Amino acid sequence: MSRVGRNPIPVPAGIKVKVDGNMFIAEGPKGTVSEQVLDCVEVKIADGEVRVSRSSDGRNERARHGLMRALLSNAVVGVSAGFTRELEINGVGYRAEVKGSEVHFALGYSHPVVYPIPDGIQIEVDKNNKISVSGADKQRVGQVAAEIRSLRKPEPYKGKGIKYVEETIRRKVGKAGAGS
Numbered sequence: 001m002s003r004v005g006r007n008p009i010p011v012p013a014g015i016k017v018k019v020d021g022n023m024f025i026a027e028g029p030k031g032t033v034s035e036q037v038l039d040c041v042e043v044k045i046a047d048g049e050v051r052v053s054r055s056s057d058g059r060n061e062r063a064r065h066g067l068m069r070a071l072l073s074n075a076v077v078g079v080s081a082g083f084t085r086e087l088e089i090n091g092v093g094y095r096a097e098v099k100g101s102e103v104h105f106a107l108g109y110s111h112p113v114v115y116p117i118p119d120g121i122q123i124e125v126d127k128n129n130k131i132s133v134s135g136a137d138k139q140r141v142g143q144v145a146a147e148i149r150s151l152r153k154p155e156p157y158k159g160k161g162i163k164y165v166e167e168t169i170r171r172k173v174g175k176a177g178a179g180s
Contacts, residue, residue, distance in 0.1 A: 004066040004069055004070060005052055005054065005062070005065035005066040005068070005069045007069065008049040008050065008051050009049060009050040009051075009052075009069065009072055009073045009076055010048065010049050010076075011045075011048050011049060011050060011076060012028075012076075012080045014028060014029065014080070015027070015028040015076060015079055015080050016028070017045055017050060017076065018045070019037065019043050019045065022036060022037045022039070023035070023036055023037065024036075024037050024043055024072055024075065026072075026075040026076050026078070026079045027079060028079030028080045028136075029079070029080070030078060030079050030080065030081070030082040030135075030136040031078075031079060031120055031135070031136035031137075032079065032136070033074075033075040033078050033079055033136050033137050034075075035071050035072060035075050037068065038064050038067075038068050040054060040055050040056070040060070040061045040064050040065075041053065041054050041055070041061075041064060041065055041068045042054075042055065043068075043072065050072055050076070052065060052068050052069040052072065053065075074138045074139075075137075077138075078135075078136040078137055078138055079136050082134055082135065082136055083134065083135060083136070083137075083138045083141045083142075084132060084133065084134040084141070085132075085133045085134075085141055085142060085144075085145035085164065086130065086131070086132055086133075086164065086165040086166075087130075087131040087132075087133065087145060087148060087149060087162055087163065087164055087165065088129060088130060088131070088162070088163055088164075088165050089105075089107075089128075089129040089130075089131065089161075089162050090129070090154065090159050090160055090161065090162075090163065091107075091108060091158075091160035091161065092160075093106060093108065094106060094107055094108060094129070094152070094160065094161075094162075095128035095129060096125045096128060096129070096131055097125060097128065098117075098123060098124065098125050101116060101117050102114050102115065102116050102117060103115045103117060103123055103125070103131075103148075105151060105152075107151060107152040107161075107162070108152070108160070109152075113151050113152075115147070115148060115151065118140065118144060120135050120136065120137060120140060121133060121134070121135040121140060121141065121144050122134050122135060123144075130165075131148065131162075133145045133148065145164070148162060149162045149163065149164065154167075154169045156169060156170060156171055156172040157171070157172055157174055159171065
């Protein structure tokens with residue numbers, strides 16, 4: 001059984017946290033992240049740490065207790081250190097370029113694909129084929145990375161497309177060829 005919810009969340013120096021009604025707000029050098037606090041848990045801030053406690057011992061309350069603690073911890077880590085997802089573009093002629101508040105992709109389609117950069121997210125392109133998505137909100141960083149990947153998912157024969165750096169593509173064997 002997990003004991004995640006019982007662990008306190010340390011608040012680093014320079015990070016401001018507060019509970020305003022049912023909203024938890026964390027502010028730091030990387031930005032501001034707010035998270036809605038669930039009804040079945042209570043959040044207390046004292047002595048440079050955040051503690052989450054639950055109202056009862058039911059199955060749903062125990063599950064939401066750990067969830068709420070993890071979400072609040074991600075908010076504190078996000079405003080202090082931030083989160084980053086790395087993507088890689090594979091394929092001849094496939095590339096990306098940041099122009100203002102948009103990313104322009106050449107992905108083998110008959111037209112360029114333009115992706116607008118959302119607020120609170122930074123996207124950097126290195127050597128035309130390495131994409132770095134970073135920001136303070138872990139969920140938004142992951143969502144933007146998933147949306148960029150979905151523009152051209154990697155195919156299993158040559159591996160062309162956009163993939164996460166740590167992702168491995170299961171390759172398939174092509175045709176056997178005109179044979180014997």
